[in-house]
Amino acid sequence: MGAERRRFGRGRPARGAVLLGCAGLLAGCASMPDSGDVTVVKASKPGDSQVRVYPVTPREKAEPGEIVDGFLEAMTGDDPGFATARKYLTKQAAASWRPEESITVLSAAPARQTTVREPEQEGASGRVYQLAGEEIATVDRRLAYQPATPQKYRGEPLHLSQVTTPEGKEWRIDSLPQGLLLGESDFQRNYRSVNKYYFAAGRGWVVADPVYIRQRQDPVTQTVQALLDGPTGWLGPAVDSNFPSGTALKEGVRTLAPDDRNTLKVPLNEKADNVGLDRCRKMAAQVLFTVGELSSTKVEEVELQRSNGSRLCVLNESQKQNYVTDRSVAFPENPYFVDTAGKLAKLEVTGDDVGRPQHVPGPFGDGSLRLGAVAVARDERHAAAVTGEGRTLRVSSIETESTPREPVVTSNGPAGRRLSAPSWDGRGDLWVADRDPAGPRIRLVPGGTGKPQDVVTPWLLDGIRIEALRLSEDGVRIALLLKEGDTTTLRIGRVERRTSGGRQTVSVVDLQSVAPRMESVTSVSWAGASRLVVLGKLAGGVQQVRYIQTDGSTSASGIPGLNEVKAVAAANDERAPLVAASSDDGIVRLQAGANWQPVGEKGTFPVYPG
Incomplete structure (x- = not known):
């Protein structure tokens, strides 16, 4: 564990911010010249989540550049109210600065441009420093995280002037933007994601x-x-x-x-x-x-x-x-998958023999229907499956033997442009996307057996195709994989229900980008109240399985690598293992603290209830 620190000034070391971590007390310094290229202030290396930063006050007769660097450093500190950071400001600026207003997150620590200029106003004096970096996210006053496609940071510059102190003239910052400016590693070290709860x-x-x-x-x-x-x-x-x-x-x-x-x-x-x-x-x-x-x-x-x-x-x-949404559902939830014969099989999470999954009763497990994509109801009594090469959506009991029922939804689209995988929400309603180019839409089947209704989707325009959808347990949010051109992106939509004249209208609105730094996403599953497990590629990277919060921030929980993954599924209860379909190993599952474990069967489309 370590951290990159600096020395300030010309040959005279200033007191650098102190870091406390698991390895002990760390304090480091590095020489910084007064001129040259962009200077980056780094408070900690990525992953140093246990490091604590105790910022230091300005040294006497510090140069303007030192004041800027010290202030950027102090913004990464742990002191209440950012009291140390305010010591780098004039009294007026310290009183008006509101660090809680917002946070701008950069991919790396902010850099100051060491080429400075005098203010342009006639009669003004001081120094102006522009800060540079790649902006990747913001956090607003309500503490909500919002990821962004990486872009050049364009914040207001810092202005410095000289003030009179008991020690004489000292440089201080007298004009600055509101909020905080942090590199991603410092943000992850200082801030943590928590869920607050409201009622649907x-x-x-x-x-x-x-x-x-x-x-x-x-x-x-x-x-x-x-x-x-x-x-x-x-x-x-x-x-x-x-x-x-x-x-x-x-x-x-x-x-x-x-x-x-x-x-x-x-x-x-x-x-x-x-x-x-x-x-x-x-x-x-x-x-x-x-x-x-x-x-x-x-x-x-x-x-x-x-x-x-x-x-x-x-x-x-x-x-x-x-x-909670469904009071009858208790841990453990059981994973399911479609085997090579197109039959639905169930894995007992607590079973000792993981190599012998059992086919479910009824037409989904006896071979009378060949299944494509499936979704198991949250009570694990019924399931929905796409059949007929994506043309029909059927619902059947998976508890008792029965004959196949009539389809609840039928698509008239050409091959490859028909029904998506279905999904159940916590209200017991069934959702599916019909990708027919002649009339793409999302359809909702009340209770899984009612008359299908069209969901209002004002964003579903020409050139956009729904690859997959997954409803949250609470029924308020929907995860969507949308294909535009050659790119498939992950979005979260808000589900709104309005009743007028006894008729309910359901809409999916206000889509938010969740993984803008991912080049392509191929599979998504809910993995808790506000967490998703996602299969995709980072820009310029290799395929990986990772956790992402629904606000777009990246979870600290790591997932071991797995070759040739085709799909991944998670339970709403975070204690349940992940399940995935791999071209190399077939159906595999991942218990907490272990590596991926084959279950002894080839198959596709692993799912948990939902």
């Missing part, structure tokens, strides 16, 4: 809304405050918060922590004083699900309090199950 609009189950918080600055309080601030802008139209508008922590409450009984007491302001018991319990559920994401803290019970300190309501861990 008009429904009784929670939906994950990922945000980023500072890792070491009171994560419980940060996360609860983020929850009270409301959902992120993208997810907001599809979810409800049960907290009354304006609800916040009680005035004067600065920190939250569970007591020795693992109860988190949350004092609220007067906006929540008069809520009813049912609504209060839903509010407490939102808090309990949210703080449950924090591995550093164990919370088994949440107590919400009125502004006068009296108890509003209590919810404990055993009651969380009342607020």
Whole structure:
């Protein structure tokens, strides 16, 4: 473990930012000239997630370039309120700078151009430094991460002037953009993704809304405050918060922590004083699900309090199950796949004999129908399968013997342009894309047996083809693989439902790019409340399986390599193993902490329920 640091000035080492890590105390320096090419400030090497950076204050008589470098360094520090970074600013700039406004994430640490210029205004004095880098993402005021296609950073420059201090004239930054500017490795070291939870609009189950918080600055309080601030802008139209508008922590409450009984007491302001018991319990559920994401803290019970300190309501861990999508579904979920004879087979996750999968009962497992792509309902009682070379979609029981039913959806498209793989949402509805060039559309089959209806897709234009779709368990989000030209990209759409005159309209809107740095994506599966497992290639790279958050940020969890992967599947419960189809090894699965393990069968289209 290590970090690249610097010395400031001409031959005189300044106090560099101090890093603490698993290997001990690390402090390093490197010489930096006053002129030359672009200078990069690097606080840590990628992967140094346990390194802590303690920034240092400006040295006396520091040159303007040193002040800029020191400020960029201090933005990567762990100190509360960025107090050290503010020491590089004039008093006025320090008072007006709002680092929490936003974060701009660069592929590498920001660089300052060492060729500086005087301000252009007549009579002005000082120095101007332009910062450079490749922008790859932003984090907004609501803490929502948004990836971007890599592009040149075009932020405002830094302006420096001289101020009078007890030690004499000193250079300080008097004009700068709001927010933080961080390299990707420093962002990943200082910030972590957590889910806050809201309720699906008009429904009784929670939906994950990922945000980023500072890792070491009171994560419980940060996360609860983020929850009270409301959902992120993208997810907001599809979810409800049960907290009354304006609800916040009680005035004067600065920190939250569970007591020795693992109860988190949350004092609220007067906006929540008069809520009813049912609504209060839903509010407490939102808090309990949210703080449950924090591995550093164990919370088994949440107590919400009125502004006068009296108890509003209590919810404990055993009651969380009342607020999930399907209360009948329990771990373990079982994976399935289509064998070489076109029959649906089931793998018992807890079974000792992984080499002998069992065919399901009924027409999907007895060979009376040859299956293509499949989707298993979340209760594992029924499945849907594309048959007839992609022309028909059928639903059948996989618990009992039965005869084939009539198709629920039929496509009239030519070969290769018919039905996609189907997917079930947590409401029990079945989704499929009809890729007929004469009328491409997404179709929804209520309950898997109702009359199909067309989903409103204003973005499905000429030249765009849906390669695959996967619905989240909560039914609020949909992962889409869209092909445009020779490129297949991963997008997340928001599912919105509107009822008017007794008729429901379902739309998929506001598509967001999730993996803009991936050159091509060939398979995607939900792997938790806000995580996907994706098979694809990074630009200029080789094929890989990786985890990606639904906001587009990359998960820290690594996945061992596997040759010639064709498809990959994950369960909603993150404890279940990954399952994949490989040209070399057939159907394989990956248990936590192990390598890929063949199950002894060739086959295609591995799936978990959903």
